[in-house]
């Protein structure tokens with residue numbers, strides 16, 4: 001298959017990215033992600049200068065992949081970043097300078113957790129088809145969301161969104177990842193401040209973008225949100241969901257000192273809780289323990305047969321659609337071939 005979304009610099013890069021897309025497209029989720037990217041003219045390229053596995057720029061609608069990653073790792077990364085493209089097509093409000101620190105941090109976490117859950121879903125589907133390498137590669141760095149996804153999936157949570165929900169919640173249990181996003185947030189604030197208007201500066205850190213809106217809009221499985229409004233409300237009102245790392249806590253305090261009229265004569269943590277509804281995250285040592293994964297249901301003859309039967313049925317359905325042809329056209333064609 002050819003992908004108009006690939007913008008490679010040379011043949012070798014083009015064929016590597018193509019191989020990633022080909023494998024990803026073998027899963028239903030991956031196929032849909034790629035189709036959406038094609039429809040919305042998202043572009044994909046390697047970027048040798050990046051440190052992360054991948055990234056998505058919503059302004060350029062461009063997705064970058066790290067060429068130093070292995071083929072198997074790139075499959076999960078591509079699914080994750082393509083999901084970001086889908087999320088932004090649904091219309092997300094996210095502005096490091098304008099948004100309240102709590103809503104920005106929660107919304108950023110929600111879209112990351114959702115993209116991570118999606119990468120699990122694509123890799124898990126491939127594992128069920130017999131290629132478990134992308135899933136294992138994803139697990140190497142991210143067992144905190146891969147294992148909960150797998151456990152829920154093994155227990156039948158694949159179709160009803162339970163596996164997505166488990167991965168989503170699992171994402172929050174890794175403090176290293178969360179710290180790196182807190183760090184990114186502070187960087188984004190600084191960047192926005194350097195080129196904002198006076199008006200924007202006056203409105204800084206005041207816009208409330210409720211996390212529930214973002215979750216209901218983008219965190220979906222089979223077209224339905226996998227977290228209800230009530231579940232989202234509950235999840236994002238725990239102290240843990242309002243935490244930021246020690247270092248970034250201080251940065252936010254400094255950023256919001258003036259706009260929030262913080263009182264320096266009172267304890268910092270008390271002020272941050274009262275005015276910004278933010279809490280300092282405990283040290284890494286207090287990070288929740290990793291979940292042990294249930295064994296993967298390896299492909300058996302039966303589920304391979306079931307998958308094959310499904311494919312045949314799909315093809316038949318497509319060819320049924322094609323058979324509606326005007327007899328006059330057929331006659332004309334027959335005439336031409338003679």
Ligand SMILES: [Zn+2]
Pocket residue numbers: 080084111112115
């Ligand atoms: Zn991401």
